[in-house]
Structure formats: C-alpha cells, structure tokens
Amino acid sequence: MRFNTHTIMIPIVYLITASAFTTNAGPPKNIREPAVSGMFYPGSADELKKVVDGFLKAAKLKEVNGRILAVIAPHAGYTYSGQVAAEAFAQLKGKPIDTYVIVGPSHRIAFDGISVYPKGHYKTPLGLVEIDAKLARDIIDMDEMIRFYSPAHAREHAIEVELPFIQRINEKAKIVPMVVGSQSSKAIQVLKNVFTHILSREDTVLVMSVDLSHYHPYNEAVKLDKAGLAAVEKLDAKEFAEKVNAKETEVDNPAGIMAMLMATKSLGGQAFLLKYANSGDVTGDKSAVVGYSAVMVVLPPKEEIKLNDASREELLKIARSSIEEYLDSGSIPKSKPQNSELLKNSGAFVTLEKAGNLRGCIGYIQPIMPLYETVSRAAIAAATQDTRFTPVSKEELKQIKIDISVLSPLKRIEDVSEIEVGKHGLIIRKRGYSGLLLPQVATEEGWDRMTFLQHTCLKAGLPTDAWKENADIYVFTADVFSE
Incomplete structure (x- = not known):
C-alpha cells in the first residue's frame, strides 16, 4: 500500500515494544516524571538552563511577518541536535503563545491510534509544565481514534526533550502532548482535522517533534533529507508523499508531517527552513548519521478587507442564521456565501446586545478562516459559550441585536x-x-x-x-x- 494524501502504511521499524491501544489503561498520574533526564539532556537544573540558554543565544533569528502556526524541531540528544532545535524555539520566544501542542512519534510502544495526555503535568529538572486539560479534552473528543494510552507516554522521549526549550522561552507555557502510533490514511485525516482545530486558537502553536533519515552515510543522508525538506518548504503534501513512497526521503513521523503540511497550507501558511544538520556535523563520524531540521510555518498578515453593503448584509444574515441553526440542531452551517470577498481569511468579532446591554461577544483575532466561517463560528460562540452569560435561548434570540467587527491585521x-x-x-x-x-x-x-x-x-x-x-x-x- 502506497503512502499518499489518501493512504499511508509505513512500517515503524524502530519500535521495540508492542501493545494494544486500549481505553482502559488507567488514569494518568498527576505528574509524568522525566524519563530521559541525564541521558538526552542534563539532569541538573542549573546545567540544563545553561545548555539550553546557550543554544537559544546562538540561534539566528529570522524576521517573522505574521503568526507562527507551527515549527519542526528534532528530538535527539542535545549533544547532537540541541542547536538545531534551538533555531526553531528561538523564533517562538516572546510570541503571544500560551499552549504548545507537541506531536511526536512512538519509539517504544507499538499501538494503533493517537494518544493525548489529558491532564496534570510533565516534569523536567526545570520544574513542572502544565497540561492544557481543556484543549486536550477537546482533541480527544474529536475522533474515536484519539485516546489516552499511558504506556505511549511513559518512556517516550520525543515530547520530553522539547520541554526545556519551551520552559526557557515561556515560563507560563501549557502543553498538550500527542504521541502518534498509527501511520494510516485515517490517522493523517484525523490529525489534519485536529491541527486545523488547534490552529483556530490564536494563542496555540504546533510543535512537530521529528527526526529525519537514520543511519545512512553522510552524503546519502543529506540527499534524502534535502528531498523531503524541499517538499516541506512548499507545504506540498503530495510531493512529500511521493518522495516517501519512492524512498527518496525519510522521517520518523510521516503521518504527523503530512497532516501538518495539509492543515497549514489550507490556512495560507508559508514554510521556512531555519537550519539543517546531522549527527555527522557534530561528531565528525559520517559513516552513519541521523538528520535534523528546524522549520517554521508562518501565516502572513492579510490585507485589510473593506466590505461593500451587500457583503455586510450577507454577513449579518449568516451570523443570525448560524445561531438559529445551532440552537435548533446543534450543527454549524456549511453553506458558502454568495459574495466572493467573504471567502477571504479575516479575523472578526460578533457582539450580541439585548435592550442596549451586552449579551455576548466572542471572536477570532487572526485571519485563519474565511470571513464567513469566522463570523458563523463567532456568532455561535457568542450566543452559547461566553462564560459571562447564560446561553441564548431560541425565544430570546428574537430580542437580540447583532454587531459584527471585521478586524484588520x-x-x-x-x-x-x-x-x-x-x-x-x-x-x-x-x-x-x-x-x-x-x-x-x-x-x-x-x-x-x-x-x-x-x-x-x-x-x-x-x-x-x-x-x-x-x-x-x-x-x-x-x-x-x-x-
């Protein structure tokens, strides 16, 4: 079976333990203790700070014009890949990010599915990192393929090695750890849907924990890695799939990368290769190397949308009908607008007023969806999810006036x-x-x-x-x- 945008079946040869993916593996501990501290990275807090801060200081910053949607960073021992990882995380420092969704492969446990750690904390020598429990639950609820399976997290290093970088760039960071066990076509589509949902939150970024080719001679590894990275830089999922199928490139989480390419391209993202290196560049032993990359995907700012009267009238109708349909059926309308300018991505807020008083106000700051969809979702959220108020009832909706604010970049x-x-x-x-x-x-x-x-x-x-x-x-x- 070939690996493409519809089908993927890649054997994960590095897995060393097999286990069924079940839902009854027991609740997670409140704290996931470090598994590779002192091996992949320093076990002393002071030494770890020194090492990570040194990597971040040496990183070369690229000017960012827009919102960072995702980064790719390696997960090998810091001696080998620490500086490459720092090139990605340095770009995130100071950005308005609250939650980092870290997606890595499963190296130690074979299981069919996607495991999300639902609550509690991950621990490193630098302290605890809180799980964003609400977002984790939202993700788990998106598909039956997604569950919590504790063995997938217990010894997995792909998530853990990214944490000290996050802790040093954002001391208040929250995370959602995701371990991908399935490399199937369904997993790609499920992950793509999850990533699109995640990126609707302006305060959230995807961290794809990925290593490239494994144990090829130096020149062969460079050729393999550059081929895959060329497709990644274009956010070209089809080309990436073709190169994996032809064994012209390798990554250890192809389903995750495929889904990320599809999701970020659909949002209008642009990818930038920040750094490429392999273990041979560090050790000097070029007989069998592992490849590493730092990649950043940015959503460029959009031009301000100036609406005509017809588009304004249609948006107001969309807002009201979206609330009506959601209150009747619990579903979000999927019809496309008549005015083409409403198809352009834009941020917007929907404000509800009743008798001159605020009754709800929710919106999206960043232009990550077509304007008509932004307004539809914001209207529903303002009516049903603004925690300052009780949800709007169908009878009450007749008394409510709707305001829309379409935002500039x-x-x-x-x-x-x-x-x-x-x-x-x-x-x-x-x-x-x-x-x-x-x-x-x-x-x-x-x-x-x-x-x-x-x-x-x-x-x-x-x-x-x-x-x-x-x-x-x-x-x-x-x-x-x-x-």
Whole structure:
C-alpha cells in the first residue's frame, strides 16, 4: 500500500515494544516524571538552563511577518541536535503563545491510534509544565481514534526533550502532548482535522517533534533529507508523499508531517527552513548519521478587507442564521456565501446586545478562516459559550441585536502615542496574559488613550500599569456594522 494524501502504511521499524491501544489503561498520574533526564539532556537544573540558554543565544533569528502556526524541531540528544532545535524555539520566544501542542512519534510502544495526555503535568529538572486539560479534552473528543494510552507516554522521549526549550522561552507555557502510533490514511485525516482545530486558537502553536533519515552515510543522508525538506518548504503534501513512497526521503513521523503540511497550507501558511544538520556535523563520524531540521510555518498578515453593503448584509444574515441553526440542531452551517470577498481569511468579532446591554461577544483575532466561517463560528460562540452569560435561548434570540467587527491585521507598536482612540482596538499581552478591547469600546465609554490602555490591562487580568514595561501592545482597526 502506497503512502499518499489518501493512504499511508509505513512500517515503524524502530519500535521495540508492542501493545494494544486500549481505553482502559488507567488514569494518568498527576505528574509524568522525566524519563530521559541525564541521558538526552542534563539532569541538573542549573546545567540544563545553561545548555539550553546557550543554544537559544546562538540561534539566528529570522524576521517573522505574521503568526507562527507551527515549527519542526528534532528530538535527539542535545549533544547532537540541541542547536538545531534551538533555531526553531528561538523564533517562538516572546510570541503571544500560551499552549504548545507537541506531536511526536512512538519509539517504544507499538499501538494503533493517537494518544493525548489529558491532564496534570510533565516534569523536567526545570520544574513542572502544565497540561492544557481543556484543549486536550477537546482533541480527544474529536475522533474515536484519539485516546489516552499511558504506556505511549511513559518512556517516550520525543515530547520530553522539547520541554526545556519551551520552559526557557515561556515560563507560563501549557502543553498538550500527542504521541502518534498509527501511520494510516485515517490517522493523517484525523490529525489534519485536529491541527486545523488547534490552529483556530490564536494563542496555540504546533510543535512537530521529528527526526529525519537514520543511519545512512553522510552524503546519502543529506540527499534524502534535502528531498523531503524541499517538499516541506512548499507545504506540498503530495510531493512529500511521493518522495516517501519512492524512498527518496525519510522521517520518523510521516503521518504527523503530512497532516501538518495539509492543515497549514489550507490556512495560507508559508514554510521556512531555519537550519539543517546531522549527527555527522557534530561528531565528525559520517559513516552513519541521523538528520535534523528546524522549520517554521508562518501565516502572513492579510490585507485589510473593506466590505461593500451587500457583503455586510450577507454577513449579518449568516451570523443570525448560524445561531438559529445551532440552537435548533446543534450543527454549524456549511453553506458558502454568495459574495466572493467573504471567502477571504479575516479575523472578526460578533457582539450580541439585548435592550442596549451586552449579551455576548466572542471572536477570532487572526485571519485563519474565511470571513464567513469566522463570523458563523463567532456568532455561535457568542450566543452559547461566553462564560459571562447564560446561553441564548431560541425565544430570546428574537430580542437580540447583532454587531459584527471585521478586524484588520494586527500591528505591534513600540510607542503608545501611535494609538488613535476611536480608530484603533487594543491587544495587550504580558507574561502569558492577554486582553483585547474593540475600537468602539473606547468611544462608547468616553475614554482617553491612558484609560483605554488601563482597561485593556484589566481585561487581560493585569494591573492597570502593566502596559508600561515588557508588554506587547498591538493595535488594529475594525469595520463595524450591525443589524
């Protein structure tokens, strides 16, 4: 059976223990203890900090214009691949990321499925890393192929070796560890759906823990690895599959890479190779090497969408009908819009008002979906998932007025004097906290610039003066219209 965008069946020859994939393996321990500390990386906290910080300091940063959707990083011992991994993680430092979904292959346990660690913590010498339990549960609930299977995580190093880098770039980071046991066509599609869902969250990034070819002579390994990376740089899933089928490239998690290429390309991503090397470059022994790469996938900022009256009217109808259908059937409408400009990716917020009072407001900051889909999903979420309010009922919907704010791309600013009250919305991010206020809020409340900054800090759960030091401040504009 050949490996392509529809079918994949790759033998994983490095697995050393076989076990059935079951759902009754028992609940996870609250803390997953380190399995390869002192082997793959230093076992001392002080030495580990020194080593990781040294790798990160030596990394060459690439200018990023847009949101980082995913990175590829290796998972060998730090002596061999640490610097390559640092090239990927250094790009993530300082970015507005709360959760890192780490996807790796299963080296020690053969099982059919995808295992997600659902709650608790992973531990390294640097301390505990919290599992994003809500996102983990959301992922598990997406398909019957996804379960928690504790043996897949117990000794697996592909997740663990990435953690010290994450801990050093973001001390408040949360993670979702995913171990891929199945390399089937179904696994590819399930993972692609999961990744698309994950990337709808602006505060989440995919970390693909992947090594390349194993134990070929140096020149042969370089040829194999470069062939696969050429397809990855183009986000070309078909070409990647063809090269794997023809044994012209190798990776240890082909299903994961295939799904990542498909998901990020569908969102409009662009891939960049940050660094390639192999173990022979470090040890000097080029007789049998292992390949490593650092890759970054970025979603470029989109041009501001200026809607005509027909598109505005259609969006408002989409918002209301989406809520109506969801309240009736629990399903999200799938019909395409009549106006083609609504097919362009854009961020948007949907605000619900009842008798002049806020009744719900949820949206997407980044342009990761077509505008009509962004509005449809945001409208449903505003009506049913805004935790400040009880869900909207079908009877109540008749009394609700819908406002839509279509967002421009975000612009990071260094000087708050750039903020124009009445024109700009604000996002403030600091130490893992984030707050957003739409442009119209400052106008409606009669705030000046300083008050706007203070209230955005409060929205983030920060002190009112948190914007003054080590905060990331973004402005955006919005096309606002209502029923």
